[in-house]
Amino acid sequence: MKKLLLSLAATFVLAIALTSCNTNSPKAAADKFLTNLYHMDYDGAKEVATEDTKKMLDMMAQFSSMMPDSTKENAKKIKVDIKDVKEEGDKATVIYTTSESTGEQKIDLVKQNGKWLVQYNKQDTGGDMTEQPAEEPVMTDTTAAPVDGTTNTNPSSADTAVKTH
Numbered sequence: 001m002k003k004l005l006l007s008l009a010a011t012f013v014l015a016i017a018l019t020s021c022n023t024n025s026p027k028a029a030a031d032k033f034l035t036n037l038y039h040m041d042y043d044g045a046k047e048v049a050t051e052d053t054k055k056m057l058d059m060m061a062q063f064s065s066m067m068p069d070s071t072k073e074n075a076k077k078i079k080v081d082i083k084d085v086k087e088e089g090d091k092a093t094v095i096y097t098t099s100e101s102t103g104e105q106k107i108d109l110v111k112q113n114g115k116w117l118v119q120y121n122k123q124d125t126g127g128d129m130t131e132q133p134a135e136e137p138v139m140t141d142t143t144a145a146p147v148d149g150t151t152n153t154n155p156s157s158a159d160t161a162v163k164t165h
Contacts, residue, residue: 026092026109027085029116034096034107037120038078040064045118050110053120092116 029048036044042061046054064072083104084095090111095104108119 026116027082030094033118034080039076040072050117050119
């Protein structure tokens with residue numbers, strides 16, 4: 001009888017533990033993805049990633065293989081803090097901070113086949129939401145003839161433009 005009661009109690013505790021910590025939520029998926037991403041554990045991050053995101057993680061893994069071990073060890077110290085989760089149907093947005101950033105960042109998730117997966121894209125690769133995007137640098141052609149009629153000060157050997165009066 002004592003063994004039966006212990007078995008029932010263990011089963012009850014296990015059932016409560018499994019239902020109380022929902023691992024299939026946007027928050028849990030984002031936390032797992034982001035922690036693994038920042039710790040450079042790309043295989044762990046792929047467990048909760050869409051197919052396109054997995055391809056990007058593979059590229060990131062290739063780049064990180066060239067990084068020194070000290071950088072990888074320092075990355076494992078980064079902490080992720082989930083601040084807010086906005087869930088709308090099969091889509092969710094998670095707002096988070098890290099111990100290495102100054103502001104809030106966001107990441108998008110989608111629900112596919114009943115499982116929340118991170119949909120990571122180039123816009124999610126850094127920077128915080130409070131910073132304004134930098135203006136793109138303007139590229140100028142220094143080999144073209146100036147419009148004011150003066151001699152070009154940086155002509156290429158194949159193209160010199162001098163306007164005479």
